[in-house]
Amino acid sequence: MVRTAEAHGVEVAVIGLGPVGITLCNLLADMGVSTVGIDAAADVYALPRAIGMDHEVMRVFQQIGLAGALAPHVGAYRRSEYRAADGGLLRLLDSPPEPWPLSWPPYLTFVQPELERCLRARLADRPGVRLRAGVELTGIETPETPVLTLRDTASGQTETLRPRFVVGCDGGNSFVRRSLGIGFEDLDFDEPWLVVDMIVDGPVDGLPETNVQYCDPARPHTHVIGPGGLRRWEFMMLPGEDPAGMNREERIWDLLSPWLKPGQARLWRSATYRFHALVARDWRRGRVFLAGDACHMTPPFLAQGMVQGVKDAANLAWKLAAVLREGRAEPLLDSYQAERRPLVREVIAITKGLGRIICERDPDAAAARNARMLAELAAGQGRVVRQNLFPPIADGLIARLPDGTPAPGAGLPCPQPWVVTGTGGRQRLDDVAGHGFRLLLRAGGTLSPAAQAAARGLGITVQAIARDRAEPALIAEEHGLLNGWLDGHGADAVLVRPDHVVFGTSASDAGLRAMLDQLRAQLG
Numbered sequence: 001m002v003r004t005a006e007a008h009g010v011e012v013a014v015i016g017l018g019p020v021g022i023t024l025c026n027l028l029a030d031m032g033v034s035t036v037g038i039d040a041a042a043d044v045y046a047l048p049r050a051i052g053m054d055h056e057v058m059r060v061f062q063q064i065g066l067a068g069a070l071a072p073h074v075g076a077y078r079r080s081e082y083r084a085a086d087g088g089l090l091r092l093l094d095s096p097p098e099p100w101p102l103s104w105p106p107y108l109t110f111v112q113p114e115l116e117r118c119l120r121a122r123l124a125d126r127p128g129v130r131l132r133a134g135v136e137l138t139g140i141e142t143p144e145t146p147v148l149t150l151r152d153t154a155s156g157q158t159e160t161l162r163p164r165f166v167v168g169c170d171g172g173n174s175f176v177r178r179s180l181g182i183g184f185e186d187l188d189f190d191e192p193w194l195v196v197d198m199i200v201d202g203p204v205d206g207l208p209e210t211n212v213q214y215c216d217p218a219r220p221h222t223h224v225i226g227p228g229g230l231r232r233w234e235f236m237m238l239p240g241e242d243p244a245g246m247n248r249e250e251r252i253w254d255l256l257s258p259w260l261k262p263g264q265a266r267l268w269r270s271a272t273y274r275f276h277a278l279v280a281r282d283w284r285r286g287r288v289f290l291a292g293d294a295c296h297m298t299p300p301f302l303a304q305g306m307v308q309g310v311k312d313a314a315n316l317a318w319k320l321a322a323v324l325r326e327g328r329a330e331p332l333l334d335s336y337q338a339e340r341r342p343l344v345r346e347v348i349a350i351t352k353g354l355g356r357i358i359c360e361r362d363p364d365a366a367a368a369r370n371a372r373m374l375a376e377l378a379a380g381q382g383r384v385v386r387q388n389l390f391p392p393i394a395d396g397l398i399a400r401l402p403d404g405t406p407a408p409g410a411g412l413p414c415p416q417p418w419v420v421t422g423t424g425g426r427q428r429l430d431d432v433a434g435h436g437f438r439l440l441l442r443a444g445g446t447l448s449p450a451a452q453a454a455a456r457g458l459g460i461t462v463q464a465i466a467r468d469r470a471e472p473a474l475i476a477e478e479h480g481l482l483n484g485w486l487d488g489h490g491a492d493a494v495l496v497r498p499d500h501v502v503f504g505t506s507a508s509d510a511g512l513r514a515m516l517d518q519l520r521a522q523l524g
Ligand SMILES: O=C(O)/C=C/c1cccc(O)c1
Pocket: 051, 052, 080, 093, 107, 211, 222, 224, 234, 300, 301, 302, 303
Protein backbone atom coordinates (compact mmCIF):
# COMPACT_ATOMS: atom_id res chain seq x y z
CA MET A 1 0.00 0.00 0.00
CA VAL A 2 1.28 3.44 -0.87
CA ARG A 3 0.46 6.31 1.45
CA THR A 4 1.58 9.80 0.56
CA ALA A 5 2.22 11.74 3.73
CA GLU A 6 3.50 15.12 2.77
CA ALA A 7 5.50 16.04 5.82
CA HIS A 8 5.26 19.76 6.20
CA GLY A 9 7.93 21.57 8.05
CA VAL A 10 10.74 19.00 7.97
CA GLU A 11 13.78 21.07 7.15
CA VAL A 12 16.51 18.42 7.32
CA ALA A 13 16.23 14.64 6.90
CA VAL A 14 19.24 12.81 8.33
CA ILE A 15 19.58 9.34 6.82
CA GLY A 16 21.37 6.92 9.15
CA LEU A 17 21.40 7.17 12.94
CA GLY A 18 24.87 5.87 13.68
CA PRO A 19 27.12 8.18 15.73
CA VAL A 20 27.48 10.76 12.96
CA GLY A 21 23.79 10.95 12.03
CA ILE A 22 22.55 11.09 15.61
CA THR A 23 25.15 13.75 16.51
CA LEU A 24 23.94 15.81 13.57
CA CYS A 25 20.30 15.41 14.72
CA ASN A 26 21.29 16.66 18.18
CA LEU A 27 23.16 19.67 16.86
CA LEU A 28 20.39 20.63 14.44
CA ALA A 29 17.74 20.25 17.14
CA ASP A 30 19.73 22.54 19.44
CA MET A 31 19.95 25.09 16.62
CA GLY A 32 16.18 25.08 16.19
CA VAL A 33 16.15 23.22 12.87
CA SER A 34 13.20 20.89 12.37
CA THR A 35 14.80 17.52 11.77
CA VAL A 36 13.85 13.93 11.10
CA GLY A 37 16.38 11.12 11.65
CA ILE A 38 15.74 7.92 9.71
CA ASP A 39 17.34 4.51 10.11
CA ALA A 40 16.40 1.14 8.66
CA ALA A 41 17.45 -0.71 11.84
CA ALA A 42 14.96 -0.90 14.66
CA ASP A 43 17.55 -0.10 17.34
CA VAL A 44 21.14 0.93 18.01
CA TYR A 45 23.67 -1.55 16.62
CA ALA A 46 24.55 -3.46 19.79
CA LEU A 47 28.24 -4.12 19.12
CA PRO A 48 31.15 -1.68 19.06
CA ARG A 49 32.81 -0.65 15.82
CA ALA A 50 34.53 2.67 16.47
CA ILE A 51 36.49 2.84 19.74
CA GLY A 52 38.56 6.04 19.63
CA MET A 53 37.70 9.73 19.58
CA ASP A 54 39.53 12.96 20.22
CA HIS A 55 39.10 16.13 22.23
CA GLU A 56 37.35 17.97 19.41
CA VAL A 57 34.67 15.28 19.26
CA MET A 58 34.32 15.29 23.05
CA ARG A 59 33.86 19.06 22.85
CA VAL A 60 30.94 18.52 20.45
CA PHE A 61 29.39 16.07 22.94
CA GLN A 62 29.98 18.66 25.67
CA GLN A 63 28.14 21.21 23.49
CA ILE A 64 25.22 18.77 23.18
CA GLY A 65 25.19 18.55 26.99
CA LEU A 66 26.22 14.92 27.19
CA ALA A 67 29.62 15.08 28.86
CA GLY A 68 28.23 13.85 32.19
CA ALA A 69 26.04 11.10 30.74
CA LEU A 70 28.92 9.81 28.61
CA ALA A 71 31.48 9.75 31.43
CA PRO A 72 30.85 6.08 32.44
CA HIS A 73 31.31 4.99 28.81
CA VAL A 74 34.48 6.94 28.06
CA GLY A 75 38.00 5.69 28.72
CA ALA A 76 41.16 7.42 29.89
CA TYR A 77 43.92 8.65 27.67
CA ARG A 78 46.60 6.11 26.63
CA ARG A 79 49.65 6.70 24.55
CA SER A 80 50.29 4.56 21.44
CA GLU A 81 53.54 2.65 21.21
CA TYR A 82 54.90 1.29 17.94
CA ARG A 83 56.94 -1.83 18.75
CA ALA A 84 59.13 -4.09 16.63
CA ALA A 85 58.72 -7.89 16.66
CA ASP A 86 61.44 -8.11 19.36
CA GLY A 87 59.44 -5.71 21.56
CA GLY A 88 61.74 -2.72 21.02
CA LEU A 89 60.11 0.70 20.98
CA LEU A 90 60.08 2.31 17.53
CA ARG A 91 57.79 5.32 18.01
CA LEU A 92 55.55 6.91 20.58
CA LEU A 93 52.34 8.81 19.83
CA ASP A 94 51.67 10.77 22.96
CA SER A 95 49.82 13.73 24.33
CA PRO A 96 51.32 16.81 25.95
CA PRO A 97 50.94 16.93 29.72
CA GLU A 98 48.00 18.79 31.25
CA PRO A 99 46.65 21.43 30.92
CA TRP A 100 45.22 20.03 27.69
CA PRO A 101 44.42 22.54 24.92
CA LEU A 102 40.70 21.78 24.75
CA SER A 103 40.46 20.79 28.44
CA TRP A 104 39.61 17.21 27.40
CA PRO A 105 42.21 14.45 27.00
CA PRO A 106 43.41 14.72 23.39
CA TYR A 107 42.57 11.03 22.81
CA LEU A 108 39.76 9.07 24.45
CA THR A 109 38.06 5.72 23.97
CA PHE A 110 34.38 4.93 24.28
CA VAL A 111 31.80 2.15 24.12
CA GLN A 112 29.93 2.79 20.89
CA PRO A 113 26.48 1.31 21.64
CA GLU A 114 26.31 3.26 24.91
CA LEU A 115 27.42 6.46 23.23
CA GLU A 116 24.72 6.09 20.58
CA ARG A 117 22.08 5.31 23.21
CA CYS A 118 22.98 8.51 25.12
CA LEU A 119 22.75 10.56 21.92
CA ARG A 120 19.37 9.06 21.03
CA ALA A 121 17.97 9.32 24.56
CA ARG A 122 18.62 13.03 24.59
CA LEU A 123 16.23 13.51 21.67
CA ALA A 124 13.35 11.46 23.06
CA ASP A 125 10.17 13.56 23.21
CA ARG A 126 12.02 16.62 22.06
CA PRO A 127 9.91 19.00 19.96
CA GLY A 128 11.27 19.75 16.51
CA VAL A 129 13.10 16.47 16.03
CA ARG A 130 11.75 13.01 15.32
CA LEU A 131 13.75 9.79 15.22
CA ARG A 132 12.27 7.13 12.99
CA ALA A 133 14.00 3.79 13.55
CA GLY A 134 12.82 0.85 11.45
CA VAL A 135 12.20 3.09 8.43
CA GLU A 136 14.20 2.50 5.30
CA LEU A 137 15.04 4.99 2.57
CA THR A 138 14.18 3.29 -0.71
CA GLY A 139 14.30 6.17 -3.15
CA ILE A 140 15.78 9.62 -3.49
CA GLU A 141 14.95 11.85 -6.42
CA THR A 142 15.63 15.35 -7.67
CA PRO A 143 18.44 16.34 -5.31
CA GLU A 144 17.79 20.04 -6.04
CA THR A 145 14.35 19.63 -4.39
CA PRO A 146 14.75 16.24 -2.71
CA VAL A 147 11.91 13.76 -2.65
CA LEU A 148 12.45 10.73 -0.44
CA THR A 149 10.57 7.46 -0.55
CA LEU A 150 10.49 5.73 2.82
CA ARG A 151 9.33 2.24 3.77
CA ASP A 152 8.37 1.08 7.23
CA THR A 153 10.33 -2.16 7.62
CA ALA A 154 7.66 -3.75 9.85
CA SER A 155 4.46 -2.85 7.99
CA GLY A 156 5.82 -2.35 4.47
CA GLN A 157 3.90 0.92 4.26
CA THR A 158 5.55 3.57 2.12
CA GLU A 159 5.44 7.33 2.19
CA THR A 160 7.12 10.29 0.59
CA LEU A 161 8.94 13.08 2.35
CA ARG A 162 10.03 16.42 0.95
CA PRO A 163 12.58 17.95 3.34
CA ARG A 164 14.49 21.10 2.39
CA PHE A 165 17.82 19.29 2.86
CA VAL A 166 19.01 15.70 3.20
CA VAL A 167 22.21 14.46 4.81
CA GLY A 168 23.29 10.89 4.06
CA CYS A 169 25.06 9.55 7.14
CA ASP A 170 24.26 6.03 6.02
CA GLY A 171 27.68 4.44 6.21
CA GLY A 172 30.22 3.04 3.78
CA ASN A 173 27.59 1.36 1.63
CA SER A 174 25.55 4.57 1.58
CA PHE A 175 22.30 4.27 -0.35
CA VAL A 176 22.25 8.05 -0.64
CA ARG A 177 25.71 8.17 -2.22
CA ARG A 178 24.96 5.33 -4.61
CA SER A 179 21.60 6.81 -5.60
CA LEU A 180 23.31 10.08 -6.50
CA GLY A 181 25.91 8.21 -8.57
CA ILE A 182 28.80 9.68 -6.57
CA GLY A 183 32.03 7.71 -6.78
CA PHE A 184 35.06 7.45 -4.51
CA GLU A 185 38.60 8.56 -5.08
CA ASP A 186 40.59 5.48 -4.06
CA LEU A 187 43.72 6.36 -2.08
CA ASP A 188 44.88 2.80 -2.58
CA PHE A 189 45.29 1.15 0.80
CA ASP A 190 43.10 -1.75 1.86
CA GLU A 191 43.89 -4.90 3.77
CA PRO A 192 41.82 -7.63 5.43
CA TRP A 193 41.94 -7.66 9.26
CA LEU A 194 40.26 -9.48 12.12
CA VAL A 195 38.97 -7.29 14.98
CA VAL A 196 38.34 -8.81 18.40
CA ASP A 197 36.71 -7.04 21.37
CA MET A 198 37.30 -8.72 24.72
CA ILE A 199 35.92 -7.88 28.15
CA VAL A 200 38.57 -8.48 30.80
CA ASP A 201 36.70 -8.51 34.10
CA GLY A 202 39.49 -9.03 36.62
CA PRO A 203 43.23 -8.38 36.90
CA VAL A 204 45.33 -10.29 34.39
CA ASP A 205 49.13 -10.19 34.59
CA GLY A 206 51.10 -9.18 31.53
CA LEU A 207 48.45 -7.21 29.65
CA PRO A 208 49.88 -4.15 27.90
CA GLU A 209 49.28 -0.90 29.78
CA THR A 210 49.08 1.21 26.64
CA ASN A 211 47.85 1.01 23.07
CA VAL A 212 50.40 -0.87 21.00
CA GLN A 213 50.96 -1.20 17.26
CA TYR A 214 52.92 -4.45 16.91
CA CYS A 215 54.97 -3.87 13.77
CA ASP A 216 55.64 -7.58 13.40
CA PRO A 217 56.12 -8.63 9.77
CA ALA A 218 54.97 -12.18 10.64
CA ARG A 219 51.55 -10.74 11.53
CA PRO A 220 51.03 -7.01 12.14
CA HIS A 221 48.56 -6.48 14.97
CA THR A 222 47.15 -3.81 17.26
CA HIS A 223 46.08 -3.54 20.89
CA VAL A 224 43.80 -0.76 22.15
CA ILE A 225 42.58 -0.26 25.72
CA GLY A 226 38.95 0.82 25.88
CA PRO A 227 36.81 1.94 28.81
CA GLY A 228 36.21 -0.42 31.74
CA GLY A 229 37.30 -3.93 30.87
CA LEU A 230 37.13 -3.46 27.09
CA ARG A 231 40.27 -4.40 25.18
CA ARG A 232 40.50 -4.55 21.41
CA TRP A 233 42.95 -6.58 19.38
CA GLU A 234 43.18 -6.34 15.62
CA PHE A 235 45.14 -8.88 13.55
CA MET A 236 46.13 -8.58 9.92
CA MET A 237 44.94 -11.54 7.85
CA LEU A 238 47.69 -13.12 5.80
CA PRO A 239 47.39 -14.25 2.16
CA GLY A 240 45.46 -17.51 1.98
CA GLU A 241 43.71 -17.09 5.34
CA ASP A 242 39.96 -17.20 4.97
CA PRO A 243 37.72 -14.88 7.00
CA ALA A 244 35.50 -17.66 8.38
CA GLY A 245 38.51 -19.66 9.57
CA MET A 246 40.06 -16.62 11.26
CA ASN A 247 36.82 -15.68 12.97
CA ARG A 248 36.42 -18.96 14.91
CA GLU A 249 36.58 -18.70 18.69
CA GLU A 250 39.28 -21.37 18.96
CA ARG A 251 41.44 -19.50 16.44
CA ILE A 252 40.83 -16.20 18.27
CA TRP A 253 42.06 -17.67 21.60
CA ASP A 254 45.08 -18.96 19.76
CA LEU A 255 45.84 -15.44 18.47
CA LEU A 256 45.26 -13.97 21.94
CA SER A 257 47.43 -16.57 23.69
CA PRO A 258 50.40 -14.18 24.31
CA TRP A 259 48.11 -12.17 26.63
CA LEU A 260 44.99 -14.10 27.60
CA LYS A 261 43.82 -17.62 28.38
CA PRO A 262 40.16 -18.73 28.11
CA GLY A 263 38.48 -17.91 31.40
CA GLN A 264 40.42 -14.67 31.83
CA ALA A 265 38.16 -12.69 29.50
CA ARG A 266 34.91 -12.81 27.53
CA LEU A 267 34.70 -12.47 23.78
CA TRP A 268 32.24 -9.62 23.10
CA ARG A 269 32.57 -9.26 19.37
CA SER A 270 34.77 -10.43 16.53
CA ALA A 271 34.56 -9.61 12.85
CA THR A 272 36.69 -9.74 9.76
CA TYR A 273 36.67 -6.73 7.53
CA ARG A 274 38.72 -5.00 4.88
CA PHE A 275 39.72 -1.44 5.66
CA HIS A 276 39.76 1.16 2.91
CA ALA A 277 41.21 4.57 2.11
CA LEU A 278 38.46 6.30 0.14
CA VAL A 279 37.06 9.79 -0.20
CA ALA A 280 33.91 10.64 -2.17
CA ARG A 281 34.50 12.88 -5.17
CA ASP A 282 31.46 15.01 -4.33
CA TRP A 283 30.03 15.63 -0.88
CA ARG A 284 27.01 17.57 -2.12
CA ARG A 285 24.51 17.19 -4.90
CA GLY A 286 21.91 19.94 -4.89
CA ARG A 287 20.37 19.94 -1.43
CA VAL A 288 21.67 16.49 -0.55
CA PHE A 289 24.90 16.11 1.44
CA LEU A 290 27.05 13.18 2.52
CA ALA A 291 28.76 12.85 5.90
CA GLY A 292 30.85 10.28 7.79
CA ASP A 293 31.61 6.90 6.23
CA ALA A 294 29.16 7.69 3.44
CA CYS A 295 31.82 10.01 2.01
CA HIS A 296 35.12 8.86 3.51
CA MET A 297 36.71 5.70 4.82
CA THR A 298 39.92 5.76 6.80
CA PRO A 299 42.19 2.88 7.80
CA PRO A 300 41.92 2.31 11.57
CA PHE A 301 45.44 3.21 12.73
CA LEU A 302 44.69 6.66 14.16
CA ALA A 303 41.08 5.96 15.14
CA GLN A 304 39.86 8.69 12.79
CA GLY A 305 36.76 7.04 11.30
CA MET A 306 34.10 8.37 13.64
CA VAL A 307 36.21 11.40 14.58
CA GLN A 308 36.11 12.81 11.07
CA GLY A 309 32.43 11.96 10.72
CA VAL A 310 31.49 13.92 13.84
CA LYS A 311 33.58 16.83 12.55
CA ASP A 312 31.56 16.67 9.31
CA ALA A 313 28.39 16.90 11.39
CA ALA A 314 29.67 19.86 13.42
CA ASN A 315 30.79 21.64 10.25
CA LEU A 316 27.53 21.13 8.38
CA ALA A 317 25.07 21.68 11.24
CA TRP A 318 25.73 25.36 11.84
CA LYS A 319 25.85 26.12 8.12
CA LEU A 320 22.46 24.47 7.54
CA ALA A 321 21.11 26.39 10.54
CA ALA A 322 22.57 29.63 9.16
CA VAL A 323 20.70 29.07 5.87
CA LEU A 324 17.47 27.86 7.46
CA ARG A 325 17.29 30.11 10.52
CA GLU A 326 19.24 33.21 9.57
CA GLY A 327 18.42 33.35 5.87
CA ARG A 328 22.03 33.03 4.71
CA ALA A 329 22.44 32.21 1.02
CA GLU A 330 22.88 28.57 0.05
CA PRO A 331 26.36 28.97 -1.49
CA LEU A 332 27.56 29.09 2.14
CA LEU A 333 26.93 25.34 2.10
CA ASP A 334 29.60 24.86 -0.59
CA SER A 335 32.18 25.60 2.10
CA TYR A 336 31.33 22.20 3.68
CA GLN A 337 33.06 20.19 0.97
CA ALA A 338 35.69 22.90 0.38
CA GLU A 339 36.76 22.67 4.03
CA ARG A 340 36.24 19.05 4.86
CA ARG A 341 37.26 17.11 1.76
CA PRO A 342 40.92 18.22 1.48
CA LEU A 343 41.36 17.88 5.23
CA VAL A 344 39.90 14.38 5.38
CA ARG A 345 41.95 13.39 2.35
CA GLU A 346 45.08 14.50 4.19
CA VAL A 347 44.05 12.66 7.37
CA ILE A 348 43.61 9.51 5.29
CA ALA A 349 47.05 10.04 3.71
CA ILE A 350 48.66 10.48 7.17
CA THR A 351 46.89 7.37 8.47
CA LYS A 352 47.96 5.47 5.40
CA GLY A 353 51.59 6.48 6.03
CA LEU A 354 51.40 5.04 9.56
CA GLY A 355 49.49 2.01 8.29
CA ARG A 356 52.21 1.24 5.76
CA ILE A 357 54.73 1.27 8.61
CA ILE A 358 52.60 -1.10 10.68
CA CYS A 359 51.52 -3.39 7.84
CA GLU A 360 55.02 -4.10 6.45
CA ARG A 361 55.28 -7.88 5.89
CA ASP A 362 58.59 -8.15 4.12
CA PRO A 363 61.20 -9.06 6.81
CA ASP A 364 64.04 -7.16 5.08
CA ALA A 365 61.92 -4.06 4.54
CA ALA A 366 60.75 -4.35 8.18
CA ALA A 367 64.38 -4.51 9.37
CA ALA A 368 65.23 -1.38 7.35
CA ARG A 369 62.12 0.34 8.72
CA ASN A 370 63.16 -0.54 12.28
CA ALA A 371 66.66 0.85 11.75
CA ARG A 372 65.25 4.11 10.36
CA MET A 373 62.71 4.49 13.17
CA LEU A 374 65.29 3.70 15.86
CA ALA A 375 67.55 6.40 14.39
CA GLU A 376 64.63 8.85 14.45
CA LEU A 377 63.89 7.92 18.04
CA ALA A 378 67.54 8.45 19.00
CA ALA A 379 67.48 11.84 17.27
CA GLY A 380 64.44 12.86 19.34
CA GLN A 381 62.02 12.67 16.39
CA GLY A 382 60.21 9.50 17.37
CA ARG A 383 58.00 11.01 20.02
CA VAL A 384 55.05 12.52 18.22
CA VAL A 385 52.32 14.68 19.73
CA ARG A 386 49.24 12.93 18.44
CA GLN A 387 46.97 15.91 17.81
CA ASN A 388 49.74 17.82 16.02
CA LEU A 389 49.61 15.25 13.22
CA PHE A 390 46.37 16.72 11.93
CA PRO A 391 46.22 19.75 9.64
CA PRO A 392 44.00 22.82 10.11
CA ILE A 393 41.17 23.72 7.77
CA ALA A 394 42.91 25.58 4.96
CA ASP A 395 40.11 26.24 2.45
CA GLY A 396 36.65 27.67 2.90
CA LEU A 397 35.26 29.96 5.53
CA ILE A 398 38.34 31.32 7.30
CA ALA A 399 39.92 34.76 7.48
CA ARG A 400 42.79 35.47 5.14
CA LEU A 401 45.66 37.91 5.10
CA PRO A 402 45.98 40.34 2.18
CA ASP A 403 48.30 37.86 0.42
CA GLY A 404 45.57 35.20 0.56
CA THR A 405 47.20 33.00 3.18
CA PRO A 406 45.10 31.98 6.21
CA ALA A 407 45.17 34.45 9.11
CA PRO A 408 47.33 33.25 12.05
CA GLY A 409 45.56 30.40 13.82
CA ALA A 410 42.70 30.27 11.31
CA GLY A 411 41.31 26.80 10.71
CA LEU A 412 42.60 25.37 14.01
CA PRO A 413 40.36 24.27 16.85
CA CYS A 414 40.19 27.20 19.28
CA PRO A 415 41.63 26.34 22.70
CA GLN A 416 39.05 25.73 25.38
CA PRO A 417 40.62 26.55 28.75
CA TRP A 418 39.24 25.91 32.18
CA VAL A 419 38.02 29.25 33.49
CA VAL A 420 36.85 30.64 36.78
CA THR A 421 33.89 33.01 36.86
CA GLY A 422 32.73 35.27 39.67
CA THR A 423 29.65 33.18 40.26
CA GLY A 424 30.04 29.85 38.55
CA GLY A 425 33.27 28.41 39.94
CA ARG A 426 35.46 26.30 37.65
CA GLN A 427 34.02 25.64 34.18
CA ARG A 428 35.07 24.85 30.65
CA LEU A 429 35.07 28.03 28.56
CA ASP A 430 32.40 26.93 26.04
CA ASP A 431 29.98 26.36 28.91
CA VAL A 432 30.43 30.02 29.81
CA ALA A 433 30.98 31.70 26.43
CA GLY A 434 28.40 29.69 24.46
CA HIS A 435 28.53 27.88 21.14
CA GLY A 436 27.68 30.36 18.44
CA PHE A 437 30.09 32.74 16.77
CA ARG A 438 32.11 34.28 19.59
CA LEU A 439 34.85 36.83 19.78
CA LEU A 440 37.29 36.19 22.60
CA LEU A 441 39.42 39.14 23.68
CA ARG A 442 42.20 39.60 26.15
CA ALA A 443 40.99 41.19 29.37
CA GLY A 444 41.33 44.99 29.21
CA GLY A 445 40.99 44.93 25.43
CA THR A 446 38.33 47.32 24.17
CA LEU A 447 36.34 47.34 20.98
CA SER A 448 35.73 50.53 19.04
CA PRO A 449 32.05 51.42 18.55
CA ALA A 450 32.40 50.39 14.88
CA ALA A 451 33.78 46.95 15.79
CA GLN A 452 31.09 46.51 18.44
CA ALA A 453 28.37 47.38 15.92
CA ALA A 454 29.86 44.99 13.34
CA ALA A 455 30.03 42.14 15.87
CA ARG A 456 26.49 42.83 17.04
CA GLY A 457 25.22 42.91 13.46
CA LEU A 458 26.63 39.42 12.91
CA GLY A 459 25.15 38.06 16.14
CA ILE A 460 28.58 37.50 17.64
CA THR A 461 28.99 37.16 21.41
CA VAL A 462 31.94 39.13 22.76
CA GLN A 463 33.80 37.85 25.81
CA ALA A 464 36.94 39.13 27.55
CA ILE A 465 39.08 36.41 29.11
CA ALA A 466 41.72 37.29 31.71
CA ARG A 467 45.01 35.37 31.68
CA ASP A 468 44.64 34.70 35.39
CA ARG A 469 42.73 35.87 38.41
CA ALA A 470 45.09 38.78 39.01
CA GLU A 471 43.57 40.58 36.00
CA PRO A 472 40.17 42.17 36.58
CA ALA A 473 37.56 40.44 34.39
CA LEU A 474 34.42 38.41 34.77
CA ILE A 475 36.12 35.34 33.33
CA ALA A 476 39.68 34.34 34.22
CA GLU A 477 41.66 31.41 32.90
CA GLU A 478 43.11 28.80 35.24
CA HIS A 479 46.30 28.18 33.29
CA GLY A 480 46.55 31.07 30.80
CA LEU A 481 46.17 28.68 27.86
CA LEU A 482 44.06 30.87 25.58
CA ASN A 483 46.04 34.02 26.34
CA GLY A 484 49.22 32.05 25.68
CA TRP A 485 47.76 30.88 22.36
CA LEU A 486 46.97 34.51 21.45
CA ASP A 487 50.58 35.42 22.36
CA GLY A 488 51.81 32.65 20.06
CA HIS A 489 49.76 33.97 17.15
CA GLY A 490 50.62 37.63 17.79
CA ALA A 491 46.94 38.38 18.36
CA ASP A 492 44.67 40.13 20.82
CA ALA A 493 41.40 38.59 19.69
CA VAL A 494 40.18 35.35 18.19
CA LEU A 495 36.91 34.89 16.32
CA VAL A 496 35.54 31.39 16.81
CA ARG A 497 32.96 29.65 14.60
CA PRO A 498 30.04 27.61 15.98
CA ASP A 499 31.99 24.42 15.25
CA HIS A 500 34.80 25.73 17.50
CA VAL A 501 37.12 26.29 14.54
CA VAL A 502 39.05 29.57 14.54
CA PHE A 503 37.74 31.89 11.81
CA GLY A 504 40.65 34.24 12.35
CA THR A 505 42.65 36.33 14.76
CA SER A 506 43.43 40.03 14.89
CA ALA A 507 45.99 42.25 16.56
CA SER A 508 44.32 45.66 16.26
CA ASP A 509 40.88 47.21 16.08
CA ALA A 510 41.35 47.87 12.36
CA GLY A 511 42.38 44.22 11.87
CA LEU A 512 39.35 43.10 13.82
CA ARG A 513 36.99 45.19 11.71
CA ALA A 514 38.58 43.82 8.55
CA MET A 515 38.11 40.28 9.89
CA LEU A 516 34.43 40.94 10.66
CA ASP A 517 33.99 42.37 7.15
CA GLN A 518 35.46 39.16 5.76
CA LEU A 519 33.08 37.07 7.83
CA ARG A 520 30.07 39.09 6.68
CA ALA A 521 31.13 38.71 3.06
CA GLN A 522 31.81 34.99 3.38
CA LEU A 523 28.54 34.27 5.18
CA GLY A 524 26.76 35.82 2.20
O1 LIG B 1 45.34 6.42 18.61
C1 LIG B 1 46.02 5.55 18.14
O2 LIG B 1 47.20 5.70 18.03
C2 LIG B 1 45.41 4.30 17.65
C3 LIG B 1 44.14 4.01 17.84
C4 LIG B 1 43.54 2.85 17.20
C5 LIG B 1 42.24 2.54 17.49
C6 LIG B 1 41.64 1.45 16.87
C7 LIG B 1 42.34 0.68 15.99
C8 LIG B 1 43.64 0.98 15.71
O3 LIG B 1 44.32 0.24 14.84
C9 LIG B 1 44.24 2.06 16.32
